[in-house]
Amino acid sequence: MSERKGKPAADADPFQVWREWVDRAERQLNASLAELMETERFGRSTSRVLELMMECQAAKGSATQRYLSTLNLPTRADVVELGERLSSIEERLVLLERAVS
Numbered sequence: 001m002s003e004r005k006g007k008p009a010a011d012a013d014p015f016q017v018w019r020e021w022v023d024r025a026e027r028q029l030n031a032s033l034a035e036l037m038e039t040e041r042f043g044r045s046t047s048r049v050l051e052l053m054m055e056c057q058a059a060k061g062s063a064t065q066r067y068l069s070t071l072n073l074p075t076r077a078d079v080v081e082l083g084e085r086l087s088s089i090e091e092r093l094v095l096l097e098r099a100v101s
Contacts, residue, residue, distance in 0.1 A: 065077075
């Protein structure tokens with residue numbers, strides 16, 4: 001019978017070596033990424049990416065608003081405004097009902 005570290009071969013886990021390798025690789029990767037994220041260059045790069053994403057989102061919002069306007073459809077802001085106006089009207093109706101009762 002083959003033995004490894006005093007254990008019989010029947011008790012050996014065939015995936016143990018793989019798990020240990022994955023664990024070591026994960027720890028090394030985490031350490032490397034943590035070191036990278038501490039650099040000023042990473043911070044500047046991340047900041048720039050976020051700025052670009054915000055610019056793209058604003059451009060997309062503006063283009064969507066123009067598109068919906070061209071099709072004569074309400075935008076999200078229009079629907080929200082309408083909802084607020086409707087709530088205000090409902091509140092006034094409740095006040096009028098109480099005054100009449």
